[in-house]
Structure formats: C-alpha cells, structure tokens
Amino acid sequence: MTMVLRSDDMRRRNRLTIMQIVRRRKEISRSEIAQAAALSPATVSTITSDLISEGVLISQTGENPAGTGRGRPSVGLSMNPEFRYAVLLILKTGAVNVAIVDYAGAVVAQQDFRLEMTSITQPEFRSKLTAEIRQTWSASGLDHGLLARISVGIQGVTGSGGRRMLWSPITPLTEVPIGDWLRDEFGVPVRLANDCDLIARALHVREPEIYHENFAAILLAHGVGMGLFLRGQIVNGTRSSGTEFGHMMYMPDGALCRCGSRGCIEAYAGDYALIRSYSGQIDDCPPPPRVEPAEVDRVAEAARSGDVRAVRTFDAAGRAIGSGLAGMFALVDPFRIVLVGHGAEAFDLMEDAIRRTLKNCNAMSAEDIPIDLFPEELPLILEGCGIDALTEIDAAQADQVGEPVRT
Amino acid sequence: MTMVLRSDDMRRRNRLTIMQIVRRRKEISRSEIAQAAALSPATVSTITSDLISEGVLISQTGENPAGTGRGRPSVGLSMNPEFRYAVLLILKTGAVNVAIVDYAGAVVAQQDFRLEMTSITQPEFRSKLTAEIRQTWSASGLDHGLLARISVGIQGVTGSGGRRMLWSPITPLTEVPIGDWLRDEFGVPVRLANDCDLIARALHVREPEIYHENFAAILLAHGVGMGLFLRGQIVNGTRSSGTEFGHMMYMPDGALCRCGSRGCIEAYAGDYALIRSYSGQIDDCPPPPRVEPAEVDRVAEAARSGDVRAVRTFDAAGRAIGSGLAGMFALVDPFRIVLVGHGAEAFDLMEDAIRRTLKNCNAMSAEDIPIDLFPEELPLILEGCGIDALTEIDAAQADQVGEPVRT
DNA sequence: ACTCTTTAATTCGAGCCTCAAAAAAAATCG
C-alpha cells in the first residue's frame, strides 16, 4: 500500500530528485533542472540553494563556454566531489581491490592486495580487510570524517540485507559478517552486493536508453552469474541476493558443478567446465578452484581453427546458456542480454548454439534477441559498486532536510 | 527516477490511502483510519468528509454494537456500494460468465452464457459479448450511468496494456481487441487480464499475511498457467501478460504441447497430458481441445487404488512441475506455491515427485516449501477480476480531487 | 436528574511546501 505523505516528505523527495538529476547530468543549470524535474524555477532555486549551503552541490563558477547567446548566462551546478567519499571493496579470487571514490563518482585512489582466502580464519580475514582499507585511506590523505560509506562487491551470495556474505567461491568461510565488521571498524553504513547485480546496475546508469526496463547481465567467468532487471528494478533473490542463473538445472544428472550439484548451466559454461570438457576429462572431475583465462582463450583459438573437440565444447556451453535463457523467457517475455566477462570473447563460438537452443525451447520469438558483449567485467563491477554507494549517500542526505551542515 | 510531487499530489495519495484502508477493512471509524494511515485525525476528517460528499463513502448510521464502552461512539465508514458498479467478464472454454459487482465488492448479478468460440468471427464475437453484457446489466435494473468499468479475465495472453487478447486456447482468433470493443460500446475503461494473474491478486488480498511478498499461484487445469508475485508486485510478461510457467521447457524433444512445441511442462501436467499419458497414447498425439475434469478424477482414483500406469502419469506430471519450480527457484529464492484448479486435487499423487525433483535440481533448500491447494479456481478468478476493477475505479476517483460530485 | 468522565470527530491557526508573477542579475546587441 502506498505510504502516506506528510508535508516535508515532499521536500525530501524533491531534494532527492534534484540530486539524482545533477548526478546523472554531471553539470546542469538550475533552469534545466527545473525543466527536467518538472518543478518550478522557484522551487529549484530554493532547494539548490539549500543543497549548496549543505555542501552537496557546487556552482561551477569556472569559465562557462560563453558565447551561448544573449541573456544572463546559466550557471552550472555539479555534485561537490569533496562532500563525501566512499570506499569500494571488490573481493576476487586471491585478491582484494580497494578504491576510494569522491562524491562526484571519480576514483581518487585504488590499491590491489593479494589475499589468499582459501585457508583463512574469520578474525584474520577481518583484520586483513580492515588494514587494507585503512592503508588505502591514509595513503589518500583524506580527512577521516569524510568517509561516508563502504560498498562491497563479491562473487557469491549475500544476505541479511547486504550485511553478510553467506557463501562465496573465493573462500570456504560461510556466513561472514563483513558488513558488520566494517561498520564497527569505520562507523559508516556498509552494504555487500553481488558482483553481477553491480554489473547490471552499472549498465543501467551507463546506457539508460538501452538498459532500461528489462535486461539481464550474464557474467561468464570461472562461474556463471546473472544480474537481472525487470520493469526497471533489479531482481534479487528473495532471501539472499543474486539470481542464480548459473545454477539453473540444464541436464539432470549431468556434469558435476562447483556447487556440488550436477547438471547446472555453469557446469557446462563456466571456465572450468570449458577446460574440463576440452581436455577430455570426465564430467565427474571435481572442478579446479581456478583456471587461467588464457587457457580458455587457447581453447577458443583451437575452436576457431577447426578443432572439433573445442568446437563441441563451446557448442555445449552455448546450448546450456540458451536453455537457461529459454527458461527465463518463458517466465517473462524475451529481453536484451548482455554477456560480460572474458567468456564473452568466445561469443562467436556459442551464438549459433544459443540461438538454436532458444528456437528449440519454445522461445522462437527470442531467437533474435539482441545480445551485447562486454568482455571486461572489472570496470563494470567497480562502477556499479560506486553507484551503489553514492546512491545511498544521496538518499541519506536528501532525508537530512534541515541545517545539519556538518563541517 | 522518483516523480516530483506537487502539493495536491499529496492530497490525491492520501485520499487513495484512505480509500484502500476502508475497502480492506469493510467498516472502520475515522479514528481507526487515522491510526492505520498514520495521518492526523484532522486530516482524516477533512478527507473523509470530502469522500462522503462525493458519494464514495457512507457512514454506517445503523445500529452500532453499542456497549463498547464510554465516550462518544465511533461511527463506521464503508465504501458506498451504490457509488459505482463494474462488469466482470470471464471467458472460459465454450462459455462466458458475466457478473456485476457493486462498489463494495459484492456480486449483485451473475449470468452464464454458453458461447462456442471455436469457429466464430470477430464481429460475431463482439456482438455476442456486447449483447450478453447488456442483457445482464438490464436484468439488474441498474441505472446506465452507474457502470464505471469492465474487467475481463481470460486464459491466454493479453497485450497492449490489457486492451487486446493476443492469443487464447478458447478460440482460434488472435489479436482480438476486446478491450477496444467494450470501451466503444459502453464508454468505460476496460482491461483484460490473465486468469492466473487474477487468481494471484485474489489470494494477495484475501490472505495478505500469507500471500504477501513472494508467491506463485499455479493453475492446473486443461493447461498450466501461473500468476507470480515478487516483492509484493505481480510479475507480468514484459511484452504480453502472464508468466508462461506451463511452457517452460521440461524435456527437449519431449511430448507435444497444445502450443505446438514439444516438451513443455504443460505437455506433462495439463489435463489433456494426463489423459493422453494414462490412455497410453503416444506423446505425439495432438492434444484434444477439451477434457472433462471427471476423466482426470478417474485417473486419479485409479492411481490411488494402485494402477501403476496412473501412478506413473501423475509422477511424470509432478516431475515436470518440480523441474519448472526448480528453475524459478534458481533465479529467485524459493517461495510459497499455491496450486489452483482441480488438478490440485491430485496433489497427493504428485507431491513426492515434485519435492524429489526439487531436491535433484539443486533446489535442496526448496524441498520443503509450503504448497497450498485451492481446487476451485473460478471464485478466485472472479474475485481477482473484481479487485482489478475496483482498484482502478478507486485510483481514478482518488485523482478527482475537487468537486465533480457526479449525480 | 444532573454532572463528571471518556472517547470521537471537527474546527482553527500555524508551519511547510510549491507555484506564478514580479523583480533582480548578468550577459549580448545595436
């Protein structure tokens, strides 16, 4: 049911609307905001002047392109980069990536740490993460009070409203309360998110025209994951996070998957599955914890030069992916697909199998859905992580209607 | 992005909130409304007095239960049943069900018409439907101007924002603009909806505690359909309506489905599939257009008394359903399932296969999800259809902030 | 029978918020 509105809810929402507009447009004048938001210039003037005095926005007093014509020149407003900063933490297999973004979204510091997590205790894990963040922060020379939020991107399953990592392929640890650790250490809100969800969010804001209402970003890497937008909103699991596309059943009693089950899509389309299939290992072989991307590229090269076994390997992967897509498209009508990760580089070897399978699986109208490719997942994950952090900071600030003008 | 708020949007939304509260609670006093809506008594007083003078609400001046204690007795407010009326149209195989509901949701008239639609032209179809609605309406003796809306529930796929029936098993016609026909004939807004979506909506309001955030209503009848709620919102197809659970792929190159494809879940779990399988027909037999429910009941009886072929038939149906559920549960975490329609009466024969398949298909956490049974679908469809109509009338009325007090 | 108490509903003034219109500001054009 729709929530009731009090008078200052209106102000809160309009503040947020304006902040979102400025964030999206980078630099925009008050009168353009008024038009974009369908608010009167008077209201925009009041609200922006509040936001400026709070330090959220700044006027771009710098040189305006001039010569734009007669009349009083418009003055551009932007997010104030120095208003707040967020720490982004990306956990990968064997490594941790720490970045600091300013309030305008620019990465102002970034450090990579190797961190072997295959045999680590929770306390060690906690102190390592904490130390790495502290080091990156102090190296940046930023004031301690400017940290507003930490967002964490992980492979695997998050839960409890983004406060804990329930399970991840990067470590045998489960139920790891990373969110609580970092909140306690740094005293700011923390949220964990699934990497594929972050990729989808990044695409959503990067190309809003294309990735708007309904689309899925499928990450083809060691494992297979998905971030799904329906009706302009991300679809998370109901209990945990992440839509587990890679673990939809493709072949009952089929190949052994990393998750312990058999016949998952991932067990045919994940990196390890490709290598396993190409090298002629039996499908029951337990998957290796890590495969060099270059190995996959070699198989792809082999396939392109006609190696039958390599061709069959990618064909099987394509059929598995196509079958999963067909299942989704039966539930919801077909939508645009984005393949992300270096597995997307082998799309030429899988496209035919994917589309053939879609056709065979009652998704004939989906046979020619657009499929886009983004071989590099890391920039997208980082971008999505930043979007997550800044969006939340915005929301919190929009609610602070009043004068708290924290220094 | 969140829409901007003007001052009277606030009033509109609060009007709607109050109307929804009164509708849900049937009869409720102003002070209880204030509490439920988190609005001040002053505001509730203003708004309800508007709504009463518009004829939307009435005070239940009648005998109050008295003896409720000291103090000024509260006066109950209710939806005014005579404010507006809606026509509900349910299209079934070979029959049309016309009902009239008053603004409080009570069915005040209902007529069934036989209508053979297997070989009908669009103009005939239009005039039949129109005539049947007119007849039911005039038999009710209601004033012509009190008709506010028509809602249509159909098996099959609707499109164009609920204005046309794209495809339905009840007729070979396609792209039938029923919505436009009825709007032109009766001059009121019309919307078509999928029967399974209506069932899900009915459950959603009938038992909000249980069917709240995430659940699916699966209709097991001649065909197999689904209405799906995620995060408290119904999930429609992105282009058409209805989530086509029944046509998810279960067995590549499997049994022939009514839809022309092979291996759909429906081709194993629909009525016609059960009969076909039990009677030993080959899976390639084109499905009959209609099967008597009693026939299915006979097969179920046979299974219960140990007939191996009947047992296998239901087991296969259960596996197909379980496989579809597992696919959904991989995408979104497990949620409550409701089986609707007389197929639900054979749940005892399918439960084991369903749960076994869930377990085998990587949905181990879903093995013991709750599954509820509602063997009678028609009351639910009718209820959902009424909810659809009244909800829209409410929304339109809430927007009419002003004095139009139409007589 | 009358007053006191209790609870519900209404009325009234204050405080926000947005908006339209007017005014001010800051540029270009002639």
Add this chain to the structure above:
DNA sequence: CGATTTTTTTTGAGGCTCGAATTAAAGAGT
C-alpha cells in the same frame, strides 16, 4: 550606453497536514 534577452531570486498566494482546542455524544456516579 541603453534595450533586449535569458537566468535566477524574491515575494505573495494557495494548499496541505498537523497540533491544540473545541464540540459532540455516549456511559458512570451520586
């Protein structure tokens, strides 16, 4: 240098919700 044009700010009006005070309508007590 004044006229024109466009942006931004200021001002006053109108709506909405809210808290507090008031009125309404019952039961309880003497």
